[in-house]
Amino acid sequence: MSKSFTREEVARHAAEEDLWIIIDSAVYDMSRFIDLHPGGVFPILELAGKDATDAFYGLHRQEVLIKYDRYKIGTIANEKPQIEIRQPGAISKVPYAESSAWMGFKSPYFTESHFKFRAAVREIMGGLEADFRELEQTDGKPSDELMQKLGAAGLLACNVGPGPHLRGINIPGGVKADEFDYFHEEFARVVPRGVDDGVIGGFVISIPTILNFAKPHLREKIVPEVFSGKKRICLAISEPGAGSDVANLRTNAKLSADGSHYIVNGTKKWITGGRFAHYFSTAVRTDKGLSMLLIERSEGLETKAIRTSYSPSAGTAYVTFENVKVPVENLLGVENQGFKVILSNFNHERLVMLMGASYAGRIAVEECFKWANQRKVFGKRLIDQPVIRNKLAGMD
Template sequence: MSEKQFTMEEVSKHNREGDLWVIIDSKVFDLSKFATMHPGGLSVLLDEEIAGKDATEAFFSLHRYEVLVRPQYKRLQIGCIAGQAQQIHPRPVGGLSKVPYAEATWLTAGYFSPYFKNHHVKFQVAYRKFVEEVIVPDGQAREEDGKRPSQSVFDEMAKLNIIAMRLGPGPHLKGRTLMGGIVKPEEFDYFHELIMGQEMSRAHARGYNDGLGGGTYIGLPPIINFGKPALRDKIVEEVFSGKKLCALAITEAFAGSDVAGLKCHAKKVEGGYKVTGTKVSCKWITNGTFADYFTVGCRSDEGGLTVLLIERGPGVETKPIKTPYSPTAGTAYITFEDVFVPAENLLGQENKGLQVILSNFNHERWGMTTASISAQRLIVEECLKWVNQRKVFGKPLHSQAVIRSKLAAMISRVESAQNWLESITYQMNHMKYKDQAEYLAGPIALLKKYATETAQETARDAVQVFGGRGITKTGMGRLIEHYHRTVPFDAVLGGAEDVLGDLGVRQALRKMPKDARL
């Protein structure tokens, strides 16, 4: 059924209280009954430049496109203007943005990449569609109500083996059908994982992203790599099926980046260990409030570091910790009080737990960096759109030189970080895991430091570009506000910026040739 058509002259006659029409991008809306409920007041709609007129420019200076497609507003549309075509077309679900620098270069028409192959492109298309159809709606809802991510999302992820793929390439993918068969297990590499990390940022829900298995991403690898086969296989299948979650419980109130300072104690007893941490408990543990398994670093009787897998049960207590981002992340304070842990739950060897803990740090930090960079890129896109539609002093906001300067800095930061990331990812694909520890620990640490520092600069600049809207939780700048509020998490999780910077430099100095002179 075709839309009813009106002329501009017909619409212009409906310009008063009780009989009020407007035109937005060739569509005609009857606001007669809605006008008195308008958040900005009736007077805004009765303005002589809006009532009965084409209000497209005014609308998009105050509202995001998403307002037009909400059911309660969409029903106000009564037709369209004869002879006019819709000019504003939002990016289709799963599609690519045409805004400059909104996509990484390898996804931009006319550009080429030495890294990404055809199967990467197919994977990206399918994964973005999944993120926007399944994850984004739940992410936005849970970010608001603070509840844990919906079980239905975990179930859908499990069907496509997304939970397994999030841990990167490896034997754990063997025999699995990945993303409906788009990529084979033996083809899956770190660039596929990079795509996953970057596409997840589209949820614009920082707490939810961590809640959707952030603890598993860092808590399960030690179980896979150091757990006894029976224990490993049981937990892997439970987690990959979406039924259980892990958490890495290493950080304590007195030990953060200094992992060697852990004080949680594991006393050896008959058949296993008795763990207590009531005085010095694990803190800031992602997914801790709802995780089923905890990978825990403990001090042994000999003073060495031992890593144990602890299942939620008697003696394990988790309490939520309030942070600037949503409770949906499940950030927790955990105490262990005389918890019995069977001997078979030992990960690795007694008193050699530091190796277990450190083994996953490079991959963890690299993964966090993929998301940090893509989140920054999405903010660049928001700013480019805004300066193009926002008018100041009768001209587009981008007519101001200071605004163009901020945009130039934002673009330079995100593009440099993306290219460094892709270079390191290429090395990861061609190095054994042991070699990655030797050659890439420093560069990954420095990249994460650079990415999170520049992200905070971009967040600050974005707020200045959006003005008051950039610090408002709803409306035009809501994504800017959310980013500015939650961006410090990336700078702390996985190691503070100063610690990572020092790590990168110390590794470089250890490799300095003894005969190097100016």
């Protein structure tokens, strides 16, 4: 049971080596933390033995309090917390932070299946939130264990959207494959942006090329490997000289003399998830046009990290191909008609980006609202400044 203290008792622990503070009626022993505080010793020392609620919330997000919960030693007698601690996966109460249907409004789009899916995904993702935050902070590679947890929960397959690929997948919330539509959105809500790209970004934009254009034996091998999180795949289209101008790409694939394989040479740039990928769905130039090839990581294929403004967890890579041998069965679609495959695939990518951006927008609004309410400057909360309220109104 949590210990109970009076404010006078807390006030007696006001020395650097014996330092307690109060945040929203909870008592924290900061003696062991003070030297670890990223903002230095002084701000905590100044509040030793006192109520630090305003000072804390003026500078930190609530997640920090949850992270350092281990320093909590009790509560103030006869006082109740005034600030609600957001439970992982809970529906936000901030205006516009969630789809209106989640906030109790009637929607023609959302049915019981969406609600069941949302509740189940939030629960799964709530359990993984700490893994994602850790990844965000360490800039690490999303682990095989994490990928396989997402795979086992059916979330990798669901991220690809509706379609026959969902048959046989254990969809969260018991949703049936043919009930699943594009309004079953949830993933972007929880996973930080760069990490999201490392976990699903490269995969979600490349796997449709396999689902829709690979030969059956290839599809039957690769799709289960990728949906279970055991293998990773990325989309390798862009090159240093061919970004928007995709048709100008130079990576080439020459058929071997015996016609059994292509020999691929060239460079790809900005390839999301490329550093971690086992498979590369790759656009190449063949004798009479463009073609798509599924290339396995093998001799002659190398990946190098590209530094980006978001997390290295996205695995953004340069990919170089030097005489890489690719079996002809790995052709996706028809030889020299790869541009159709590329364009068909871009449609899916655009929709995914749109949905991610829509949720990212909601999260931005939510964070701004929360911050404007808790941050005090010039003696008042940010939200008390008309110019800030005007900006928030503009965001909605």
